[in-house]
Amino acid sequence: MSEVIVITSGKGGVGKxxxxxxxxxxxxxxxxxxxxxDTDIGLRNxxxxxxxxxxxxxxxxxxxxxxxxxxxxxxxxxRYPGLFLMPSAQTRDKTAxxxxxxxxxxxxxxDQFDFIILDCPAGIxxxxxxxxxxxxxxxxVTTPEVSAIRDADRVIGLxxxxxxxxxxxxxxxxxxxxVRRGNMMSVDDVIDILALPLLGAVPDDENVVIATNQGEPxxxxxxxxxxxxxxxxxxLLGEDVPLLHFDNSRHVLAKLGGVFRKGQGAKL
Amino acid sequence: xxxxxxxxxxxxxxKGRLKILLIxxxxxxxxxxxxxxxxxxxxxxxxxxxxxxxxxxxxIGQTDGNGRRSERKxxxxxxxxxxxxxxxxxx
Numbered sequence: 001m002s003e004v005i006v007i008t009s010g011k012g013g014v015g016k017x018x019x020x021x022x023x024x025x026x027x028x029x030x031x032x033x034x035x036x037x038d039t040d041i042g043l044r045n046x047x048x049x050x051x052x053x054x055x056x057x058x059x060x061x062x063x064x065x066x067x068x069x070x071x072x073x074x075x076x077x078x079r080y081p082g083l084f085l086m087p088s089a090q091t092r093d094k095t096a097x098x099x100x101x102x103x104x105x106x107x108x109x110x111d112q113f114d115f116i117i118l119d120c121p122a123g124i125x126x127x128x129x130x131x132x133x134x135x136x137x138x139x140x141v142t143t144p145e146v147s148a149i150r151d152a153d154r155v156i157g158l159x160x161x162x163x164x165x166x167x168x169x170x171x172x173x174x175x176x177x178x179v180r181r182g183n184m185m186s187v188d189d190v191i192d193i194l195a196l197p198l199l200g201a202v203p204d205d206e207n208v209v210i211a212t213n214q215g216e217p218x219x220x221x222x223x224x225x226x227x228x229x230x231x232x233x234x235x236l237l238g239e240d241v242p243l244l245h246f247d248n249s250r251h252v253l254a255k256l257g258g259v260f261r262k263g264q265g266a267k268l
Numbered sequence: 269x270x271x272x273x274x275x276x277x278x279x280x281x282x283k284g285r286l287k288i289l290l291i292x293x294x295x296x297x298x299x300x301x302x303x304x305x306x307x308x309x310x311x312x313x314x315x316x317x318x319x320x321x322x323x324x325x326x327x328i329g330q331t332d333g334n335g336r337r338s339e340r341k342x343x344x345x346x347x348x349x350x351x352x353x354x355x356x357x358x359x
Contacts (some may be wrong), residue, residue: 150290153294182278183277185279185282185283192283195336197338211304
C-alpha cells in the first residue's frame with residue numbers, strides 16, 4: 001500500500017523543497033520506490049535541487065492535459081534505483097490543474113510506488129488545494145520564527161478542515177547556540193505552540209546550501225542536516241529513532257559554560 | 269553578570285506573542301464583536317455592583333488540552349475590577 005505525503009508550510013522559504021528532495025532521496029536510499037512530484041506550477045524548483053533540471057522533457061501539466069503518458073514525464077534519478085521525479089511546468093500557472101485531476105493522476109501512481117511525495121507551493125490558494133487534495137499524510141515544515149509558525153498554524157487549520165488526519169511537523173533551521181542563549185525558540189517551544197507530533201528537527205547547516213549548489217541532496221551524509229534527514233526518513237518507515245543531540249559549543253568558553261549547564265545542550 | 273545587560277530573552281517574547289496571536293487567528297472573532305460583548309457584559313454586571321469599566325479586560329484564550337490540538341477549547345476570560353459592592357438598587 002502506498003502512502004501519499006504532502007510537504008507544506010504556508011510561508012515560503014522555510015525549506016519545503018529541500019525537505020521534499022531529502023525525504024524522497026532518503027526513502028529511496030532505504031530501498032523504497034519513490035516519486036517526487038513538484039506541484040508548484042510556474043515556479044518549479046525541485047528539479048534544480050535534485051540536479052535533474054537538464055533531463056526534463058514533459059511535465060505535470062502535460063500529464064494532466066493528456067499531452068503525454070505519465071511514464072514519459074517521470075525522470076528516473078540514476079543515483080538510486082527506485083527514485084523518480086515528476087517536474088512541474090514553468091510556463092503555466094496554478095489554474096492549469098484542478099484538485100480532481102490531481103486525485104485522478106495520483107491514484108494511477110499509487111499502484112507503482114511505495115511513497116508519493118508532493119512538494120507544495122507556498123500560500124493557501126489553488127496550488128495548495130491541488131497539492132493536498134490527494135494526500136494521506138501532511139508534513140508541515142516550519143522554522144523557529146513567529147511568521148513561519150503563524151502560517152504553519154493556519155495551514156494546519158486548513159488541513160484539519162480538509163480531513164487530513166495524519167499530520168506531523170519538521171522544525172527546520174534550528175540554531176542550537178541561539179536557543180541556548182535564549183534568543184531562538186526551541187523545538188519544544190514550537191511543538192508546544194503547534195501541538196502536533198514532531199517528525200524531526202533539522203539544524204541550520206551551511207552544508208544544505210553547498211549541497212543545493214551542486215544539485216545533490218545531502219540526506220545520509222555525515223553532516224548534521226544529512227543525519228537529521230536520514231532520521232526523519234527512518235521515522236517515516238516506522239522506526240523509533242531518538243532526536244539527534246547536537247552540541248554546538250565550539251569555543252573554549254562555551255565548553256566551560258557547558259560543564260555548569262550539564263544536559264542543557266539543544267536536542268535536535 | 270550577563271543577565272544584567274540582557275534584561276529579557278527574546279525567545280520568551282516570541283513564544284508569548286505567538287500564543288496570543290494564534291488564539292485570535294484560530295477563533296476568528298472580530299474586534300467589533302469583542303467590543304459589543306464587552307459593553308453588554310459591563311451593563312449587566314453594573315446592575316449588581318460598581319465596576320471599573322476603564323480597566324476591564326475581555327479576551328478569548330484556550331485550554332491547553334494536554335498538548336493535544338484537537339482537545340483545546342476556547343475560553344472567555346473577563347477581568348473586571350470591582351469598585352464597590354452592594355451599591356445598587358437591588359437588595
